[in-house]
Amino acid sequence: RFGTEMVGEDIVEVDFSKRPFAIKSDQREVRAKAVIIATGAVARRMGVPNEEKMWNNGMSACAVCDGALPFFKNQPLMVIGGGDTAVEEASYLTKFGSVVYLVHRRDELRASKIMQKRAFDNKKLEIIWDTVFEDAIGENFVTGARVQNVKSKEVKDISVSGIFYAIGHTPNTQMFEHQLDLDATGYIKVKAGTQETSVEGVFAAGDVHDHKYRQAVTAAGTGCAAALEAERWLAEQNV
Numbered sequence: 001r002f003g004t005e006m007v008g009e010d011i012v013e014v015d016f017s018k019r020p021f022a023i024k025s026d027q028r029e030v031r032a033k034a035v036i037i038a039t040g041a042v043a044r045r046m047g048v049p050n051e052e053k054m055w056n057n058g059m060s061a062c063a064v065c066d067g068a069l070p071f072f073k074n075q076p077l078m079v080i081g082g083g084d085t086a087v088e089e090a091s092y093l094t095k096f097g098s099v100v101y102l103v104h105r106r107d108e109l110r111a112s113k114i115m116q117k118r119a120f121d122n123k124k125l126e127i128i129w130d131t132v133f134e135d136a137i138g139e140n141f142v143t144g145a146r147v148q149n150v151k152s153k154e155v156k157d158i159s160v161s162g163i164f165y166a167i168g169h170t171p172n173t174q175m176f177e178h179q180l181d182l183d184a185t186g187y188i189k190v191k192a193g194t195q196e197t198s199v200e201g202v203f204a205a206g207d208v209h210d211h212k213y214r215q216a217v218t219a220a221g222t223g224c225a226a227a228l229e230a231e232r233w234l235a236e237q238n239v
């Protein structure tokens with residue numbers, strides 16, 4: 001209806017110093033007067049031996065998305081991490097699991113004081129300090145987690161039905177590193193209350209600029225906002 005052309009190619013390079021902007025895939029270069037970036041972010045994984053086999057079979061990187069699934073209900077669950085997200089996700093999972101173990105490699109949390117208090121006050125949340133996650137156990141679905149205490153070196157298996165990584169996300173912004181302002185963790189910075197990036201005519205939407213909500217509905221919402229802003233910006237340029 002709008003003449004949109006869908007192309008399934010990987011963008012490998014952009015040049016936002018030229019106008020129209022240059023966007024290169026491995027097959028061609030296109031020029032555009034406005035660009036909306038929505039390349040998303042990838043949840044970090046640890047790459048433990050059974051990870052591929054157990055992914056979506058009890059292993060996940062999104063407690064908010066998957067925590068309410070029926071097979072986690074009233075089961076022991078585990079969260080790996082120690083920051084605000086990990087504590088938030090572990091607290092959230094206590095609504096569903098019988099107990100939630102928060103495995104953290106240090107002897108104190110990186111999470112904010114308020115989040116720590118929330119964790120310590122939660123009777124269903126048990127923090128396993130100084131411990132690293134080694135592997136998921138199970139045949140077709142997670143039945144346990146192998147962990148190691150970094151101080152005593154003791155290895156033990158804990159019965160759990162769900163293992164949730166909460167060790168951060170990596171935004172897909174490598175190709176924008178010298179083109180746009182990014183924050184310290186690589187997310188695209190937008191001007192407050194807008195989807196405008198540091199380059200006029202380039203807009204960002206979705207997880208690539210949002211480390212806070214990372215939800216489909218917020219991504220779609222900011223996508224809509226970016227489209228409206230791009231359209232208005234083009235109209236202002238008499239395009």
Ligand SMILES: Cc1cc2nc3c(=O)[nH]c(=O)nc-3n(C[C@H](O)[C@H](O)[C@H](O)COP(=O)(O)OP(=O)(O)OC[C@H]3O[C@@H](n4cnc5c(N)ncnc54)[C@H](O)[C@@H]3O)c2cc1C
Nearest residue numbers: 010011038039040041062065172206207214215216217219
């Ligand atoms: C397991 C899981 C379950 C989830 N469940 C829910 C849920 O129940 N509800 C909810 O609201 N949210 C959920 N989410 C979060 C939701 O999926 C994301 O917030 C949403 O998809 C973000 O949309 P996006 O368009 O910003 O990025 P994405 O959906 O990640 O899309 C980015 C796209 O950009 C493409 N891309 C990246 N780099 C390039 C490149 N160089 N060239 C070309 N294309 C590129 C990618 O291939 C991808 O297609 C879940 C996430 C996960 C991981």
